[in-house]
Amino acid sequence: MKIIKTLGLSVAVAAASTSLMAADKTGWPESFTVGTGSQGGAYFGYGTAWANIVSEETGVPGGAEVTGGPMQNMALVHTGDNHFGMTTLGPARESMEGKNAIAPGLPMDNACAMFPMYQTPFSITALTSSGITSVAEIPAGAKIGFGPAGSTSDTYFPRMLEELGLTFERRNGGWSDLGGQLQDGLLDVVAFAAGVPVPAVSQLEVQTDINIIEFTEEEQKKITGAFPVTNYEIAPGAYKSIDAPVRSVSMWNFAIANCDLPESFVYEAVKAVMGDNARMVQAHKGARTTLPEHWDKNTFLPWHPGAARWFNENGGNIQAELIHQ
Incomplete structure (x- = not known):
């Protein structure tokens, strides 16, 4: 039985090798x-x-x-x-x-x-103590962290928020650094474009109370009509702070x-x-x-x-x- 099993494995390996050898490797790097x-x-x-x-x-x-x-x-x-x-x-x-x-x-x-x-979801986070619970409540001239300069978040999130009529001061930095600035009151919100859960957000909600802010259906429609993104929902449980789907958009x-x-x-x-x-x-x-x-x-x-x-x-x-x- 042991001999048969070994023979079967050898045949399988040989077949895989033959399949790969059969590929035309002309010009392969x-x-x-x-x-x-x-x-x-x-x-x-x-x-x-x-x-x-x-x-x-x-x-x-x-x-x-x-x-x-x-x-x-x-x-x-x-x-x-x-x-x-x-x-x-x-x-x-x-x-x-x-x-x-x-x-x-x-x-x-x-x-x-x-x-x-x-998919890379776009999500907005604010401290609960700020009283900000929606995009419309983000104050004019707000200090917003958009991630590393030149990143997908920094390239598209400011344009999206401008499309929704917001005015703001733009800040850049690593996600952990921006999360720390939010907690210290140096930023009003952080606009994250990163895989969920974003480690910086998970760390924040361990240390303080936060709001994960969703887009309204109308805001979603405006953004998807103007940018190469699709509707997306951040699932309940992705963060401790949410117990229902959070409406967002994402980019593949x-x-x-x-x-x-x-x-x-x-x-x-x-x-x-x-x-x-x-x-x-x-x-x-x-x-x-x-x-x-x-x-x-x-x-x-x-x-x-x-x-x-x-x-x-x-x-x-x-x-x-x-x-x-």
């Missing part, structure tokens, strides 16, 4: 890099997780690289300095339109969609690939990540929504042909006009 974000952030942890999986499954050495986040990742992948990267769809659209601050006027059209990652994050990478390499990379969600979730909890059915959240960023082929073979329906030629 000797190694690869994944542009992520700041060390300790969600992007770095998530990017490290899938870089390791792709490396193991393809046999190509690779790893995560610390970057300035979505905008810089679009630039690095467009130029080919990084093979892969991660971005939110807002910065992706702006980069395609030549509005990336790294290279103003240059349409970054050589970064292709690879696979859906997860997508992995991207340099469009010139071989189709077969990107196909195998996508297959490694999307083919075993349990493995991805084990590597990073944020991967719970890294599922094939979310391919349709991208409606404008051209897909890499290798990625499009994998999704269309696995229940997707990516049309030819949205596939990079």
